Amino acid sequence: MNAIPTYADHATDRAEIGTHAPKPTAVTEGLTETSTTIWEAGKITTGLWECTAGTFTATREGYTEICTILSGKVTLEVEGQEPEDFGPGDVMVMPSGWVGIWHNHEPVRKHYTIILD
Numbered sequence: 001m002n003a004i005p006t007y008a009d010h011a012t013d014r015a016e017i018g019t020h021a022p023k024p025t026a027v028t029e030g031l032t033e034t035s036t037t038i039w040e041a042g043k044i045t046t047g048l049w050e051c052t053a054g055t056f057t058a059t060r061e062g063y064t065e066i067c068t069i070l071s072g073k074v075t076l077e078v079e080g081q082e083p084e085d086f087g088p089g090d091v092m093v094m095p096s097g098w099v100g101i102w103h104n105h106e107p108v109r110k111h112y113t114i115i116l117d
Contacts, residue, residue: 017048027101028054043116050109051102060098064115067092072108077101 020032031054037047048070073087078100086092094100096117 017050020050020052023051023056025057026054027056030054031056044113046111046113048109049112050107051104053104053106053108055101055103057101058094058099060094060096062096062117064096064117065094065098065112066115067094067110067112070109070111073105074108075103075105077103 017036018034020034023031023033031052033049033051035047035049037045039046049067069086069088069090069092071088073085075083075085076092077083078098083103084092
């Protein structure tokens with residue numbers, strides 16, 4: 001039997017997941033992000049992502065993302081819809097083709113799973 005891959009230390013706010021770098025789609029000057037892949041196979045990738053407070057644009061082209069907010073608070077804006085607030089424990093799905101704006105009210109860490117189309 002194959003061992004089940006684990007990454008338990010990264011499920012907390014105090015685990016280091018990498019060096020922050022500028023976010024390419026940042027609206028807020030100085031916004032940075034980092035991420036680490038925990039596991040990937042075929043069309044599925046899962047990992048951790050972290051971003052500083054501020055605003056950025058986002059597009060999900062060719063993949064669907066399911067994520068759980070581990071820490072921080074964010075408001076997502078999608079054209080034609082009411083803004084939605086998310087915080088620790090909340091799960092969100094951004095289907096392929098999703099376009100929106102993230103407003104991180106404080107640093108945000110999430111666990112994500114990406115499924116390629």
